[in-house]
Amino acid sequence: xxxxxxxxxxxxxxxxxxxxxxxxxxxxxxxxxxxxxxxxxxxxxxxxxxxxxxxxxxxxxxxxxxxxxxxxxxxxxxxx
Amino acid sequence: xxxxxxxxxxxxxxxxxxxxxxxxxxxxxxxxxxxxxxxxxxxxxxxxxxxxxxxxxxxxxxxxxxxxxxxxxxxxxxxxxxxxxxxxxxxxxxxxxxxxxxxxxxxxxxxxxxxxxxxxxxxxxxxxxxxxxxxxxxxxxxxxx
Numbered sequence: 001x002x003x004x005x006x007x008x009x010x011x012x013x014x015x016x017x018x019x020x021x022x023x024x025x026x027x028x029x030x031x032x033x034x035x036x037x038x039x040x041x042x043x044x045x046x047x048x049x050x051x052x053x054x055x056x057x058x059x060x061x062x063x064x065x066x067x068x069x070x071x072x073x074x075x076x077x078x079x080x
Numbered sequence: 081x082x083x084x085x086x087x088x089x090x091x092x093x094x095x096x097x098x099x100x101x102x103x104x105x106x107x108x109x110x111x112x113x114x115x116x117x118x119x120x121x122x123x124x125x126x127x128x129x130x131x132x133x134x135x136x137x138x139x140x141x142x143x144x145x146x147x148x149x150x151x152x153x154x155x156x157x158x159x160x161x162x163x164x165x166x167x168x169x170x171x172x173x174x175x176x177x178x179x180x181x182x183x184x185x186x187x188x189x190x191x192x193x194x195x196x197x198x199x200x201x202x203x204x205x206x207x208x209x210x211x212x213x214x215x216x217x218x219x220x221x222x223x224x225x
Contacts, residue, residue, distance in 0.1 A: 008131055009201035010213040053199070056134040072131055072199070078214045079130075079159060079200030080112045080171050080191060 001026055001067035003033060009075045011050070015042045024065065030054065031061040033071055050074065081147060083139035083157040085132050085200075090160050095174035099154040104176035106183040110191060112171040114164050118214070122207040128161040128170060131199040135159070142193045150186035152177040157190060159200060170202075 005020045012018045015037070022036055030052050037043045051074040052059050058074075065071065082098070092109045100107050114126050139157055147153045154176040164170055173190050177183040195216070203213050 006131065008199070009129055009203070013213070053131075053134055056137050072134065074131070074199050075201060075213065076215045076217055077195070077197070077199055078202045078216050079128075079135075079198045080195045 001028070001065070003028075003065050003067070003069045003071055005033060005037060006070065006072040008073070011046060011073050011075050014045045015040060022071075026067075028065050029061065030059055030063045030065065030071065033065060034061070034073075037073070046073070051076075081140075081143045081153050081155045083136065083143050085130050085135050085139070085159050085161060087160065087162045090158050090169040090172045092169065092172050092174065095156045095158065095172050098156050099174045099176045101154050101176050104152070104154060104178055106178070106180040107176040108174070108180075108183040108187050110171075110173040110187050111169045112191070113169050114166050116166045118204060121204075123166065123204050124207055125163055125165050125205045126170070127163045127203045127205070127211075128159075129201045129203070130159065130161045132161075135198050135200055138198045139194065142190055142197065145193070146175075146186045146189050149189065150177065150182045152182070152186060155186070155190070157194075159194070159198070161200070 003022045053072040055070055092111050096107050096109045143155045156174045159171045173187055175186055203211050205211050
């Protein structure tokens with residue numbers, strides 16, 4: 001299955017791009033996707049357990065992904 | 081209730097007019113602006129970035145919570161993104177209520193939740209030309225190159 005991972009702010013700088021298309025085995029979790037991202041150039045600087053959202057809602061590392069999901073890695077927010 | 085992520089300059093007076101109601105005796109507008117100093121470093125501007133779809137959803141959720149908790153649906157919130165100069169408004173929270181106490185409480189609730197939950201980031205630009213993403217926990221999150 002394919003999942004889009006969105007990167008923002010410092011995380012986008014770390015991997016040098018704002019989005020990554022991931023091809024993952026069925027049944028993969030958020031944590032599996034994070035592992036894949038950590039293995040990419042620049043991915044080693046991602047924190048151990050970044051905040052993540054799946055399809056616009058905050059999600060846990062164990063959440064199971066589905067084909068077409070939009071995964072977003074959320075750096076520490078700093079709005080206002 | 082209305083919330084938005086926008087790129088144009090914010091207009092607090094327009095939002096105040098938008099939320100005014102004949103039955104409400106208090107109209108409150110909070111304007112967050114770009115400060116010229118952060119942690120001892122002179123700031124020349126801030127670039128705001130948002131995960132727009134999710135930020136809009138979280139802002140809507142926060143406005144709804146405030147509405148239920150404090151008893152007014154006359155709420156308008158706008159957050160600006162893009163590059164802002166010192167003194168420019170990055171966020172405006174306007175609301176009205178029958179009474180001032182609940183108006184202050186609702187406004188405070190919205191800004192505190194916004195800072196905690198809404199996926200917006202800022203990169204400060206300093207006098208020496210350096211730019212860093214801000215980590216509100218204390219330090220800059222990652223030095224950008």
